[in-house]
Amino acid sequence: MQILLPLLVGAMVAVSIYLMLCRDLIRFILGLVLASNAVNLLILAAGRAVVLPPPLIDAGQRVPGQVVANALPQALILTAIVIGFALLAFVFVLFYRAYQALGTVDTEAMRAAEAESLEGNGEGGP
Amino acid sequence: MAAHSAHRHADARAGWLPALLPLAIFLAAAARVPASAAGAQRVVVLDWVPSLGVSLNLNVDGLSLLFVLIVSFVGAVVFVFCGVYLGGHPHRLRFYALLSAFMLSMLALVLVDNLVALFVFWELTTLTSYLLIGFEHDQAAARANARQALLVTGAGGLVLLVGILLLGRMAGSTDVSALVARGQALRAHPLYLPALVCILVGALTKSAQFPFHFWLPNAMAAPTPISAFLHSATMVKAGIYLMARLHPVLGGTAAWMGTLVVVGAITALLGAFLAMGQKDLKRLLAYTTIMALGIMTMFLGGRTTPTLTAAMTFLMVHALYKSALFLVVGTIDHQTGSRHLPDLGGLGRAMPLTGLAAAAAALSMAGFPLFFGFVGKEIMYKGALTEDLFPDFATLAALVSNALMTAVAAILLLRVFAGRLRVPGDTPREAGAGMWLGPLMLGGLGIFFGVCPDWVGRHLIEPAVLAFHPQADQIHLKRFFGFNEALLLSVVTLVFGALAYAGRGALARLIGALEQRPPFSPERIYARLLEFTAVFAAHHTRIVQNGSLQRYLAVIFMAVVAGAGIPALRAGFNLPAIDPILETLALVEILLVALMSAALAVVVAARTRLLAVCGLGVVGAGSAMIFLWHGAPDVALTQLLVETLTVIIVALVLLRLPPLPRPLSSPGRRVLNAAVALAAGTLVAGLLLAVGGSELDRSVTAYYEAYSYTKAHGRNIVNVILVDFRSFDTLGEIVVVAVAGLAGLALICGGKPCNR
Numbered sequence: 018m019q020i021l022l023p024l025l026v027g028a029m030v031a032v033s034i035y036l037m038l039c040r041d042l043i044r045f046i047l048g049l050v051l052a053s054n055a056v057n058l059l060i061l062a063a064g065r066a067v068v069l070p071p072p073l074i075d076a077g078q079r080v081p082g083q084v085v086a087n088a089l090p091q092a093l094i095l096t097a098i099v100i101g102f103a104l105l106a107f108v109f110v111l112f113y114r115a116y117q118a119l120g121t122v123d124t125e126a127m128r129a130a131e132a133e134s135l136e137g138n139g140e141g142g143p
Numbered sequence: 144m145a146a147h148s149a150h151r152h153a154d155a156r157a158g159w160l161p162a163l164l165p166l167a168i169f170l171a172a173a174a175r176v177p178a179s180a181a182g183a184q185r186v187v188v189l190d191w192v193p194s195l196g197v198s199l200n201l202n203v204d205g206l207s208l209l210f211v212l213i214v215s216f217v218g219a220v221v222f223v224f225c226g227v228y229l230g231g232h233p234h235r236l237r238f239y240a241l242l243s244a245f246m247l248s249m250l251a252l253v254l255v256d257n258l259v260a261l262f263v264f265w266e267l268t269t270l271t272s273y274l275l276i277g278f279e280h281d282q283a284a285a286r287a288n289a290r291q292a293l294l295v296t297g298a299g300g301l302v303l304l305v306g307i308l309l310l311g312r313m314a315g316s317t318d319v320s321a322l323v324a325r326g327q328a329l330r331a332h333p334l335y336l337p338a339l340v341c342i343l344v345g346a347l348t349k350s351a352q353f354p355f356h357f358w359l360p361n362a363m364a365a366p367t368p369i370s371a372f373l374h375s376a377t378m379v380k381a382g383i384y385l386m387a388r389l390h391p392v393l394g395g396t397a398a399w400m401g402t403l404v405v406v407g408a409i410t411a412l413l414g415a416f417l418a419m420g421q422k423d424l425k426r427l428l429a430y431t432t433i434m435a436l437g438i439m440t441m442f443l444g445g446r447t448t449p450t451l452t453a454a455m456t457f458l459m460v461h462a463l464y465k466s467a468l469f470l471v472v473g474t475i476d477h478q479t480g481s482r483h484l485p486d487l488g489g490l491g492r493a494m495p496l497t498g499l500a501a502a503a504a505a506l507s508m509a510g511f512p513l514f515f516g517f518v519g520k521e522i523m524y525k526g527a528l529t530e531d532l533f534p535d536f537a538t539l540a541a542l543v544s545n546a547l548m549t550a551v552a553a554i555l556l557l558r559v560f561a562g563r564l565r566v567p568g569d570t571p572r573e574a575g576a577g578m579w580l581g582p583l584m585l586g587g588l589g590i591f592f593g594v595c596p597d598w599v600g601r602h603l604i605e606p607a608v609l610a611f612h613p614q615a616d617q618i619h620l621k622r623f624f625g626f627n628e629a630l631l632l633s634v635v636t637l638v639f640g641a642l643a644y645a646g647r648g649a650l651a652r653l654i655g656a657l658e659q660r661p662p663f664s665p666e667r668i669y670a671r672l673l674e675f676t677a678v679f680a681a682h683h684t685r686i687v688q689n690g691s692l693q694r695y696l697a698v699i700f701m702a703v704v705a706g707a708g709i710p711a712l713r714a715g716f717n718l719p720a721i722d723p724i725l726e727t728l729a730l731v732e733i734l735l736v737a738l739m740s741a742a743l744a745v746v747v748a749a750r751t752r753l754l755a756v757c758g759l760g761v762v763g764a765g766s767a768m769i770f771l772w773h774g775a776p777d778v779a780l781t782q783l784l785v786e787t788l789t790v791i792i793v794a795l796v797l798l799r800l801p802p803l804p805r806p807l808s809s810p811g812r813r814v815l816n817a818a819v820a821l822a823a824g825t826l827v828a829g830l831l832l833a834v835g836g837s838e839l840d841r842s843v844t845a846y847y848e849a850y851s852y853t854k855a856h857g858r859n860i861v862n863v864i865l866v867d868f869r870s871f872d873t874l875g876e877i878v879v880v881a882v883a884g885l886a887g888l889a890l891i892c893g894g895k896p897c898n899r
Binding site for chain 2: 019020021022023024025026027028029030031032034035036037038039040041042043044046047050051054055057058059061062063064065066067068069070071072073074075076078079080081085086087088089091092094095096098099100101102103104105106107109110111112113114116122123124125127128
């Protein structure tokens, strides 16, 4: 998996960025969920995705009796999953409210704060 | 009505209380005068930022003491004056607070020994002066003029900082005392010229020297007592103070003398000339202040004892008469409602005490014998004649500007106070004691020092000159220096002044025409620059901050790719050997990754919301499988739970949003997006592969493995890390979840109480 996982993470990152760069909020949401997943896998890959038993200490022993999976990235991923979930939940509500208030999912048309007069509808592109 | 008048009366005396602060400072400073005259110097050591070599050491020598006395005395007078002038102004407390803040900054400026600390107080005086000029902030002109003063002097201050840092780099210290000790070496240093230019730009902007002089007349938008305090006696003299203070460090070279003499003379002539054409009494005084500052600058350009003595004497002469005249104009404005020269006349009979103060000040300004101004003028000519570089030029400049000054003094006295009474409204009455007392005291001091110049010379002027020009040949001020060239020049000045007064009408017309169409206008350059800045900012904003989320994200991602990718490419990816890894690949892994890749493709290509959500679900569940496969059952479990929840919520939200639209971006844009996305994905994959090829440091993991049971008594190492070793992190994480939940709830309820 040491070669496949990085490639998979790269693919997930590419897809999520592509979706986030789309002009509609719905695809942005999909991209954000994917980005969250991609980062979790990235942490796992950075901590070496090797097939090993879980990091547990058997009864009667004081330290793991054998080589176990790296516990540190796992702890980090657990935290990341929960924080990512909180972020997603908030963003979903935010987008839903934005749609309710502005009646569109096109981010270029969401101009309650800045008038269209500022020219450039985003198609000019950087 | 009676109660109202009593209230006004109480307000009129409100200035006496805040005046206690400057008065106390004045008395404390005055107590040091005898010691200072005997040559004593007092240093108070106060550390501020020792790591940067910045101290708040106070150095009380003759020069500082002279400034402290002027600032505190004029301050006390102005505070009392303001009590009457502001009356029941709704913001008078703010006014006193700002005025006190300014005064304390100014005092600190002239007392600190370290140049960085001096810069801090320098900028504080700029800031407080900005707020004071714009005190009547409901008037657009006051705001614009305050901004002009802030920008000009603030920009000068920044250049000054560069100069100070250059000096610090050259000398290894920014303490004036240390710089003075190394003066010789500093003047020979290759960086001398850049440092000199920077410091002079700071000093000349602050002291309103040509071509930066235009902000001072505009600063007359400030209430008149402010002009009396900041723009005649104190703040504009900060530049003069700095030039005097650094005279032993930077002064005496050809560059120093040439710049200051020429700039000072041009400024003096320009100020005196333009003053003749002014109709507004305050602007008229402002231009004479520019003239006075020019004269001081010109004399600080010299290096002989008479020139430097002339600068310090005139500094004091000017502080006394100019603040008195400003206050007199404030009184006239307050009592008659006008300060327009053609509207006024014969006020002397209606306001005798104010008239008396004005007479004392104006005669000192004109330089009549027995007034302090006469002493100042005598020593000025003495100095100009001994000027090193261009004695004739300096003498001529001093002569012409002094003659014009005499004419301006005559205009002030004869046109405004003598002759038939002429006011726009009712016959004015004499102002309250708070208003005439101060100007009268200042004018009286002008007479006292004119009669006994010896005392003031010995106690104030000589110690001040000695502080930055430690030579033995001190000039003792005299009431009368005898029949010599200087006296002849004084007489010529008075004659020319009378001629200029006689020809004032023609002069005023000429100046009026010139002001309509000036041949060279630094103020217009300033306006153009300001306009250009605004246009440039608008243009810039249109490009960089055009409100397009899509563009912001694209820029951010491209910056990340470039920022991380270019160094990584330079260093070269250290990819692991692929062959041995390929052999260990299990079929399960290949299938899992294939499945997830297919799901990714589905998410991108999906035309319906449901299909996209299904794709997301497969990717999430696949991630859980990967965690499980790599010995992370806890993570897999959590991932599965959260993924399920996420998919449910996404489905719920998406059902309330409209159907998945067809791609909104143009095809070209989509290609660009895809390129950015692919670059980012490739970079992440490459970096991750490179990470996999490097050595893994397991020391932290080893620590947790060793102590998870022995110290924390838990057998599940991941759990122990979360709830024990890193429990505060977990607490923070819970808080994040709670806050996100609350924020979401607030969003849904839209600010209304949620009882549904």
